[in-house]
Amino acid sequence: MADRLAHLQLAQIVHRRRAIILFEGWDACGKRSAVRGLAGAWDPCAFATHCLSAPDQDRHWLAAYWSCLPGAGTSSLFHGSWYRYVADERLAGRLADKAWARRCDEINEFEAQQRDHGTLIVKLFFHVTAEVQARRIAKRDADPWRRWLAPSGDRRGQPTRELRQATWTDLLSHTDTRWAPWTLIDANGQDAGAEAALGAIIGAFEKNIPLDPPAEADKVVPIGQQKAG
Secondary structure (H helix, E strand, C coil): CHHHHHHHHHHHHHCCCCCEEEEEEECCCCHHHHHHHHHHHHHHHEEEEEECCCCCCCCCHHHHHHHCCCCCCCCCEECHHHHHHHHHHHHHCCCCCHHHHHHHHHHHHHHHHHHHCEEEEEEEECCCCCHHHHHHHHHHHHCCHHHHCCCCCCCCCCCHHHHHHHHHHHHHCCCCCCCCCCEEECCHHHHHHHHHHHHHHHHHHHHCCCCCCCCCCCHCCCHHCCCCC
């Protein structure tokens, strides 16, 4: 699988294609494992990983993500994305129904613009059962190093899983478009979930990236000499 991913990235670089890959899902669902698997197979010079917190309130809420969009021949990986921000705002009670619907429309328009610009968008949602999630969070909380890396804190007063699931189900249903569809990843088995995610990325790249070298291969410009596109 790693060799296949490396070859597909090479094809992406040579053909100067852009890609956005989103890793979303429940807390403790194995998103980082999938990101590590992809990062381990790819040339680090041709992708960047973004883990953004709340956007700057003085700018349009999508502005922080605009600055992270990929250039020609590169990929942008988002561990948490505009979806995470919108879902958290909804759960915090800061988005009424009208504003929520408007945010969904803005996301769809934003992603359509990227596809119109030739950018491949791969959206992965990692799903685990409540029991698996609780077990993983307990294991994480018992490790003093991992607890500091991803503190869970006092969960009293936090939205229930049922409310989170309803929010995400609504969000995914309104943003599952033909130009940027969602792929649901069964992550109850962490290794199997990571493999399924990488398999979905392989499938998307094979469908959208030319797999043969350019006809005039001797005229291909090395990536370090390419102009930003």
